Amino acid sequence: MCQDVTRDFLRALPKCEHHMHLEGALTPAVLFKLAKENNISLPSDDPAFASEATLKQRYEQFNSLDDFLQYYYIGMTVLITASDFEALAWDYFEHAAADGLVHAEVFFDPQAHLSRNVSYETILQGFNAARTRAQREFGISSELICCFLRHLPVPECEATFKLEEVQASYKRGDVIAIGLDSSENNFPPELFKSIYADAKSLGLRRTAHAGEEGPAKYVEDALDLLEVERIDHGIRLAEDPKLLERVAKQGTLLTICPISNVLLQCLSGVAEVPIRKFLDAGVRFSINSDDPAYFGNNYILDNYVAVQEAFSLSRHEWRTVCENSIRGSWCSETRKEEMLAQLKTVLEQR
Ligand code: HPA
Numbered sequence: 001m002c003q004d005v006t007r008d009f010l011r012a013l014p015k016c017e018h019h020m021h022l023e024g025a026l027t028p029a030v031l032f033k034l035a036k037e038n039n040i041s042l043p044s045d046d047p048a049f050a051s052e053a054t055l056k057q058r059y060e061q062f063n064s065l066d067d068f069l070q071y072y073y074i075g076m077t078v079l080i081t082a083s084d085f086e087a088l089a090w091d092y093f094e095h096a097a098a099d100g101l102v103h104a105e106v107f108f109d110p111q112a113h114l115s116r117n118v119s120y121e122t123i124l125q126g127f128n129a130a131r132t133r134a135q136r137e138f139g140i141s142s143e144l145i146c147c148f149l150r151h152l153p154v155p156e157c158e159a160t161f162k163l164e165e166v167q168a169s170y171k172r173g174d175v176i177a178i179g180l181d182s183s184e185n186n187f188p189p190e191l192f193k194s195i196y197a198d199a200k201s202l203g204l205r206r207t208a209h210a211g212e213e214g215p216a217k218y219v220e221d222a223l224d225l226l227e228v229e230r231i232d233h234g235i236r237l238a239e240d241p242k243l244l245e246r247v248a249k250q251g252t253l254l255t256i257c258p259i260s261n262v263l264l265q266c267l268s269g270v271a272e273v274p275i276r277k278f279l280d281a282g283v284r285f286s287i288n289s290d291d292p293a294y295f296g297n298n299y300i301l302d303n304y305v306a307v308q309e310a311f312s313l314s315r316h317e318w319r320t321v322c323e324n325s326i327r328g329s330w331c332s333e334t335r336k337e338e339m340l341a342q343l344k345t346v347l348e349q350r
């Protein structure tokens with residue numbers, strides 16, 4: 001790394017994370033522990049589940065988003081009680097605090113739990129307990145983003161969005177936004193127009209995964225048809241110069257996940273993430289961990305370091321990245337001012 005941008009400097013920066021799936025914080029160790037405690041049987045026909053070591057090895061060999069997702073969905077079947085969800089989120093906050101995280105807007109996938117008869121209240125009770133503790137012990141503020149699984153039938157997604165308990169969580173402000181995740185190709189944004197229109201009329205914030213494996217057109221459709229305010233991933237936007245210019249102009253934040261993109265073989269290396277192109281074009285982005293427990297235990301700081309190793313950004317460029325991450329957050333203006341002041345102090349001191 002270049003002399004004045006060290007891992008310590010990157011750790012000290014007040015970081016915001018906008019693209020992290022709480023279920024993606026489930027480490028193999030916790031997975032096996034909860035499977036035992038909750039009496040959940042793991043697939044006996046897949047040698048990857050023989051031990052923690054074999055599972056970790058398998059996680060190093062993902063060859064696509066769908067290959068990863070099959071393990072992601074099996075993994076989360078061990079989550080049953082509110083305290084399981086709390087432990088999962090707490091594990092994430094502990095890692096993130098050590099990495100210098102100050103604010104997190106995290107995803108969760110209710111449909112993957114409701115289908116196993118785990119109630120929405122159970123999920124929220126666990127996550128909220130961890131969030132409250134993270135605020136109290138680490139000063140980390142956080143928000144929840146409820147994601148819909150695009151590989152499931154659209155009417156099922158719509159029915160989940162409309163569930164009484166889900167609507168109540170929006171009203172209470174426990175959940176401030178919706179997102180769209182899971183398999184991307186062949187599940188275009190247009191399928192979810194109705195949910196996003198309803199979310200907008202409820203005053204919810206809106207984001208969607210687009211342009212991870214899917215084409216730049218999905219980014220355009222997410223903007224036009226779903227009226228999203230952020231794009232999760234969006235790396236394939238780099239293939240469409242006109243759209244790139246539009247995204248820069250309107251200030252849409254991309255939530256980029258460099259290590260995820262490499263480990264899911266969307267890109268051959270971190271140097272292929274269009275970081276330089278985005279910076280030069282004035283496209284705003286934040287840097288995120290996606291599913292850290294599945295991607296080599298690489299949390300947010302590892303992603304910052306990987307970007308630095310590949311692109312040797314200047315301190316001024318890191319300031320831009322952090323400012324855009326803070327400004328692109330869905331927290332109060334007061335909280336943003338606090339984080340901007342923290343950033344200013346770090347830059348003055350180092
Ligand atoms: O990176 C991702 N893409 C789509 N769906 C996901 N669910 C967890 N992580 C991801």
Ligand SMILES: [Zn+2]
Pocket residue numbers: 019021181209232290
């Ligand atoms: Zn993701």
